[in-house]
Amino acid sequence: xxxxxxxxxxxxxxxxxxxxxxxxxxxxxxxxxxxxxxxxxxxxxxxxxxxxxxxxxxxxxxxxxxxxxxxxxxxxxxxxxxxxxxxxxxxxxxxxxxxxxxxxxxxxxxxxxxxxxxxxxxxxxxxxxxxxxxxxxxxxxxxxxxxxxxxxxxxxxxxxxxxxxxxxxxxxxxxxxxxxxxxxxxxxxxxxxxxxxxxxxxxxxxxxxxxxxxxxxxxxxxxxxxxxxxxxxxxxxxxxxxxxxxxxxxxxxxxxxxxxxxxxxxxxxxxxxxxxxxxxxxxxxxxxxxxxxxxxxxxxxxxxxxxxxxxxxxxxxxxxxxxxxxxxxxxxxxxxxxxxxxxxxxxxxxxxxxxxxxxxxxxxxxxxxxxxxxxxxxxxxxxxxxxxxxxxxxxxxxxxxxxxxxxxxxxxxxxxxxxxxxxxxxxxxxxxxxxxxxxxxxxxxxxxxxxxxxxxxxxxxxxxxxxxxxxxxxxxxxxxxxxxxxxx
Numbered sequence: 001x002x003x004x005x006x007x008x009x010x011x012x013x014x015x016x017x018x019x020x021x022x023x024x025x026x027x028x029x030x031x032x033x034x035x036x037x038x039x040x041x042x043x044x045x046x047x048x049x050x051x052x053x054x055x056x057x058x059x060x061x062x063x064x065x066x067x068x069x070x071x072x073x074x075x076x077x078x079x080x081x082x083x084x085x086x087x088x089x090x091x092x093x094x095x096x097x098x099x100x101x102x103x104x105x106x107x108x109x110x111x112x113x114x115x116x117x118x119x120x121x122x123x124x125x126x127x128x129x130x131x132x133x134x135x136x137x138x139x140x141x142x143x144x145x146x147x148x149x150x151x152x153x154x155x156x157x158x159x160x161x162x163x164x165x166x167x168x169x170x171x172x173x174x175x176x177x178x179x180x181x182x183x184x185x186x187x188x189x190x191x192x193x194x195x196x197x198x199x200x201x202x203x204x205x206x207x208x209x210x211x212x213x214x215x216x217x218x219x220x221x222x223x224x225x226x227x228x229x230x231x232x233x234x235x236x237x238x239x240x241x242x243x244x245x246x247x248x249x250x251x252x253x254x255x256x257x258x259x260x261x262x263x264x265x266x267x268x269x270x271x272x273x274x275x276x277x278x279x280x281x282x283x284x285x286x287x288x289x290x291x292x293x294x295x296x297x298x299x300x301x302x303x304x305x306x307x308x309x310x311x312x313x314x315x316x317x318x319x320x321x322x323x324x325x326x327x328x329x330x331x332x333x334x335x336x337x338x339x340x341x342x343x344x345x346x347x348x349x350x351x352x353x354x355x356x357x358x359x360x361x362x363x364x365x366x367x368x369x370x371x372x373x374x375x376x377x378x379x380x381x382x383x384x385x386x387x388x389x390x391x392x393x394x395x396x397x398x399x400x401x402x403x404x405x406x407x408x409x410x411x412x413x414x415x416x417x418x419x420x421x422x423x424x425x426x427x428x429x430x431x432x433x434x435x436x437x438x439x440x441x442x443x444x445x446x447x448x449x450x451x452x453x454x455x456x457x458x459x460x461x462x463x464x465x466x467x468x469x470x471x472x473x474x475x476x477x478x479x480x481x482x483x484x485x486x487x488x
Contacts, residue, residue, distance in 0.1 A: 007050030008032050010479050013042050014061030015458045019428050019443035029063055031450040034478035039444055056474060062458040065443050066208025066451035067394040068431025070343045071322060071384025073214045078194035080117060080388045087118030093125040098138040105139035113183060114139055117147040122355045130155050132168055145183060149389060176215060192233055199234045203483035205393050206453030206472045209237035211435060213263040213290045217242030222259050229257045235482055239435040241290045249286040255440055261288030266298040276305040283309060289319045295326035303334045311339030318434055328367045336377030341434050343382045344369055346401040347390050353406025366413040371401055382430035395470050398423040402464035420460050450479040
């Protein structure tokens with residue numbers, strides 16, 4: 001009896017970059033049962049079509065593994081849709097910021113909260129943060145909380161301080177812990193609506209998996225993320241990291257959701273012994289550790305904590321350093337020796353490059369997001385957006401990693417550029433590896449889960465300056481087309 005030929009559920013054809021070293025390029029992909037069934041030439045794969053097979057792509061299309069954003073903050077991203085945008089794209093001065101908050105106050109009941117975000121004094125004409133008096137003038141009858149673009153500072157008005165029972169001050173640093181639970185949050189239904197919209201936004205950028213290492217996420221926060229994934233409100237795979245005190249090993253990990261470990265914030269003045277003890281304790285409980293360390297003393301403390309664990313243990317647990325934004329050569333080498341991975345954000349080079357140039361000596365620009373040196377030092381890398389600090393756009397990150405130019409056209413450490421294929425790998429396999437899912441996704445090979453993105457041009461073929469303008473045509477997760485552009 002002759003076996004019936006395989007009939008694919010989905011066939012995609014065009015230029016294929018698989019991310020698989022055994023066969024990096026192909027012309028078509030066949031999907032069956034949510035997994036990659038075959039990768040090959042167009043004629044070979046199209047023979048697997050049946051009457052019910054969906055065909056996607058075209059000779060001008062490019063198919064890649066789905067993008068992984070290895071560092072974003074989903075709930076913060078979701079809430080931004082309902083907040084007042086005071087970022088540099090929206091306002092250019094304190095006066096414009098005040099006017100925007102005043103307009104928001106005019107449409108809201110007196111006494112209600114106004115949440116605003118995104119200011120950065122560097123990009124304001126006055127070169128200073130908004131003051132309490134500015135926000136009082138904008139909304140004297142409302143409580144106002146205005147977040148810095150980084151989330152590490154906030155300005156409140158007098159009504160907000162009174163409502164919170166706090167003595168007024170001009171700037172609150174590290175406000176997340178201080179204000180958590182004290183400002184009314186969206187209702188459960190509203191939060192769900194906002195999160196679903198944020199997930200759709202990620203799908204439109206080709207993101208099929210993300211990591212959420214939001215600081216201070218409690219066990220309840222993690223379970224809410226899990227529930228949103230299980231019910232389909234969040235349609236990506238999710239790797240979550242939360243508060244140290246709330247991590248317990250679980251057998252509930254799946255290919256869709258993992259509570260992988262803990263996020264530890266490290267400041268410039270933190271004690272190395274205390275941080276090392278926290279890391280060791282989390283490691284003993286089976287947690288992956290994500291150490292927030294941007295530069296300077298914080299990076300030294302993070303590296304020392306992992307050095308004490310030893311490289312074998314650090315690599316086995318896939319402990320990670322978040323950001324490592326300004327990392328001189330000796331620290332790059334020390335990270336490589338420690339066994340740690342780095343999750344970083346080259347898109348910041350473009351978005352905030354002029355600010356970096358104003359703060360750094362020319363020789364220090366090679367220390368800024370030093371991607372080439374990380375790779376040469378054997379550091380496992382993955383890219384993230386840090387959304388909502390920057391938009392969740394993998395192609396922006398890829399372009400920035402190749403160009404290393406600010407929006408004003410200034411070059412920032414060009415010796416640290418990497419190649420297009422390397423950058424794509426760091427937004428696909430890199431994020432899958434750091435999340436412990438590289439055996440099932442992150443590349444296109446038979447047997448892997450069919451997580452893919454279809455683009456209208458090939459980022460390996462166009463000039464680096466054009467990569468950010470490439471459009472996503474469709475996003476596929478486990479063989480289902482979960483998002484497609486309206487004209488596809």
